[in-house]
Amino acid sequence: MLSKGDLLFARSGATVGKTYLHDVRFDPAVFAGYCIRFRFNNEVLPEFVCGFTKTDAYASWVGAIQRPAGQPNINKEEFKSLEIPLPPLDIQRRLVAELDAARAERDRALAEAERLLKSIDKYVLAELAILPESDGRRVFAVRLNQVKPRLDADYHSPYFQRLRRASEQSKHATRNLGDLAVFMRSGFAAGRQDQARGDEAAVPHLRPLNLNAWGELSIAETKSVPASRVKEDDYLTQGEVLFNNTNSAEWVGKTAVFDLETPCACSNHMTRIALKPGIEPYFVAALLNAFRGIGYFSALSTFFNNQAGINTSTLAELRVPVPDADTQQTIAREVVDRKDKARRLQAHAETVWRKARECFEQQLLQGGKA
DSSP: OOOTTOEEEEOBSTTTTOEEEOOGGGOSOOOOTTEEEEOOOTTSOHHHHHHHTTSHHHHHHHHHHOBOSSSOBOOHHHHHTOOOOOOOHHHHHHHHHHHHHHHHHHHHHHHHHHHHHHHHHHHHHHHTTOOOOOOOOSOOOOOHHHHSSOOOTTTTSHHHHHHHHHHHTOSSEEEEGGGGEEEEEEOOOOOGGGSOOTTSOEEEEEOGGGBOTTSOBOOTTOOEEEGGGOOGGGSOOTTOEEEEOEEOTTTTTOEEEOOOSSOOEEOTTEEEEEEOTTOOHHHHHHHHHHHHHTTHHHHHOEEETTEEEOOHHHHHTOEEEEOOHHHHHHHHHHHHHHHHHHHHHHHHHHHHHHHHHHHHHHHHHTTSOO
8 A cells, every 4th residue: 555755666667766755645656567666764755756856867867777678677675776956955845945935836837728718619619609508417308300310319308409499490591511611531541651751751640649639730740642643722821721531539629720931741630621711720620620629519529449430421511500700700800819829828837847847856866955
């Protein structure tokens, strides 16, 4: 059983060297065999040792001593051999208090960023007056003629019936998504054998992993395909909406607007939606993300090989409220603003924590002097 002050070290795998200081809030608790538990004498605060394991010096030690054969690992004797600076207890307490204060500020900023991001889906649906009231009923009745086209309990649940009814009765015009598009089509598949190699000219090939939960694209660490393989109409154009058509039930339907400066193509797991003039791409992306957030795309999906999928015809038939251009832009601006605020909070949290760790390490090198 774990006790207060126990420090666990991961001894193998991708997380080798990571540490966890036990919190009694999680009692009773035990630990897995791939962890090593340390208990310390009265000369050192467990919180101080844990703080040291967040420094660059410790990360360098882990990188130097781990054995990469099979999977990275560090044994108990090697962890015991780790040397750390050991200032007097009063200095340890001060350093720990400084880290705790920075951690608290980081956590507050991250919590506020998370709150902002999670508020977006309800904001979008509420602005359109289609946010359904919660309804947790597991047993309900529907008319036989309603289930003939689709025999699916989730789809016909009272919650999603309310969503569809609100959309049809909306004060805004309700249209099929396909009617708003110039075209809707998927990208192309590219397996490992199709990826760009060496110095050949390459084009980033956007996949579901390039799209985060909040509808933002990144080409960091993306796969690329040879430029010679990409046809002219395979290139994404600014303002296209990218819809993730195949994923887990939770993540199918995450959506972004292509607004990158880098020329890109996309995989067959992404549906490209080129919208007609007068339809705001960021509004459509926000609405589709809101539908995903409340689980509607999971209910619309077909399932195969533990994956949820939404084909182009199902997506084209999706009924959506279409407000006037000013309302679309107002909603889009508010969504972008909340994402920007969340991004700034996340950057602030990262900066606060990085500087605190650097300060902790620098003071150790100076013998604990502030």
